[in-house]
Amino acid sequence: MLAMNAMVKPAADAVVADAAKAPAKVVARNVNVYYGDKHALKDVSVDIPERSVMAFIGPSGCGKSTFLRCINRMNDTIPSARVTGNIEIDNLDIYDKSLDVVQLRARVGMVFQKPNPFPKSIYENVAYGPRIHGMARSKADLDEIVTASLKRAGLYEEVKDRLSDPGTGLSGGQQQRLCIARAIAVGPEVILMDEPCSALDPIATARIEELIDELRQNFTIIIVTHSMQQAARVSQRTAFFHLGNLVEEGPTETVFTTPHDRRTQDYITGRFG
Ligand SMILES: Nc1ncnc2c1ncn2[C@@H]1O[C@H](COP(=O)(O)OP(=O)(O)OP(=O)(O)O)[C@@H](O)[C@H]1O
Numbered sequence: 001m002l003a004m005n006a007m008v009k010p011a012a013d014a015v016v017a018d019a020a021k022a023p024a025k026v027v028a029r030n031v032n033v034y035y036g037d038k039h040a041l042k043d044v045s046v047d048i049p050e051r052s053v054m055a056f057i058g059p060s061g062c063g064k065s066t067f068l069r070c071i072n073r074m075n076d077t078i079p080s081a082r083v084t085g086n087i088e089i090d091n092l093d094i095y096d097k098s099l100d101v102v103q104l105r106a107r108v109g110m111v112f113q114k115p116n117p118f119p120k121s122i123y124e125n126v127a128y129g130p131r132i133h134g135m136a137r138s139k140a141d142l143d144e145i146v147t148a149s150l151k152r153a154g155l156y157e158e159v160k161d162r163l164s165d166p167g168t169g170l171s172g173g174q175q176q177r178l179c180i181a182r183a184i185a186v187g188p189e190v191i192l193m194d195e196p197c198s199a200l201d202p203i204a205t206a207r208i209e210e211l212i213d214e215l216r217q218n219f220t221i222i223i224v225t226h227s228m229q230q231a232a233r234v235s236q237r238t239a240f241f242h243l244g245n246l247v248e249e250g251p252t253e254t255v256f257t258t259p260h261d262r263r264t265q266d267y268i269t270g271r272f273g
Contacts, residue, residue: 025050025190025220026071031085033066033075040066042244044085048237050189053212053221055231055252058241059272064224067241068192071222072108073101089190106133109183113195115175117167117182122159125167125178126150129186145185153181154211173204180211184219191215193223197230209234228268232256240264 024047033041041063048054056064066075073094075081087094094104106129117125126146129135136142146163150156155177159170167178176196183191193212197205212221212234225231231238232252239249240259248255248264259265266272 022049022052024048025089026222027086027088028067028070029086031067031070031083031087033063033070034082034084035078036080040244041070044246046239046246046249048220048222050220051216051218052237053216053223053235055235055238056222056224056241057226057228057231057238057267058247059267060226062241063244064241065194067246068194068222068224071190071192072105072110074110076101106186107188108190108192109186109188110192110194111176111179111183111196114199115172115179117170117175117178119166119168121164122150122167122170122178123163126181126185129182133186135186149181149185150178152184152215153177154207154214155181171204173200173207176200176204176208177211180208180215184215188219190220190222193221195224195226198226205230228256240267242267 026048027046028048029045031041031044032039044063044067056068058064069075069078070083070087071089071094075083083095089107093099094108118128120128123146126149127136127142130142130145136145147156147160150159155174158174159165159178167175170178176199180191180196197208200208209230212223215221216236223231223234235252237250238252238255240247240255240261240263242263248259248261250260255264256268259268
């Protein structure tokens with residue numbers, strides 16, 4: 001049996017079954033990414049169910065972040081990157097030439113490895129997106145969006161008396177929750193998280209994991225993580241990548257306990273990676 005099984009114990013979660021049945025929010029077909037001549041992502045096809053968490057795992061350089069960045073077209077910002085294939089969100093082709101990428105990135109928010117608040121106040125960090133997207137008709141509207149977003153990110157109680165203080169003055173974990181509030185504020189449907197806890201201590205990590213678990217009631221979340229324990233704790237489905245290939249995708253419990261592919265088994269038992 002797998003050596004890691006004792007450590008990587010998927011949450012006993014009825015949603016596992018539901019997630020398998022949930023309609024797909026993101027549908028990727030035959031996605032390839034090239035950086036110049038380098039073929040970094042190879043023919044990836046996957047359905048990502050709505051209102052659930054999917055974890056992307058795999059050894060360093062296997063293409064997890066590359067694929068994540070395809071889902072909000074962040075690879076557009078890398079001059080050498082070329083993407084082929086098809087990705088749809090709610091049947092909308094996100095690579096359609098007429099698509100407004102700014103609108104797409106409001107629908108598909110992103111949280112990065114290192115918390116990156118703007119050098120602005122806590123309030124302004126959250127208000128910035130709604131303001132540029134014209135989501136608030138009045139200051140009262142904006143206040144409401146900021147408050148609601150901070151509450152949903154589990155940060156409001158800690159910052160409500162100092163909203164005009166700089167966001168960069170918060171602790172790392174608070175900064176990451178501020179970044180999540182900032183992403184939530186523009187009303188996304190999908191939230192991409194690229195190793196969101198790797199710069200955080202275990203307590204701050206636990207809070208973010210709890211938050212992810214709450215957020216999946218309303219959002220489709222995709223998280224890249226190097227921690228198999230984290231993938232097991234927070235996700236309903238897991239996708240294992242290796243050398244640019246999506247080797248295996250399925251319910252987290254299955255991927256961790258009875259993987260179909262030898263490479264998945266080798267990775268989760270620590271034989272490589
Ligand atoms: N901007 C870039 N320019 C050129 N090559 C890149 C670029 N970004 C990634 N790559 C290459 O593409 C491959 C996949 O990288 P990617 O960052 O997606 O992997 P990853 O699985 O997320 O890795 P890690 O776990 O280390 O973050 C790697 O070989 C990497 O060197």
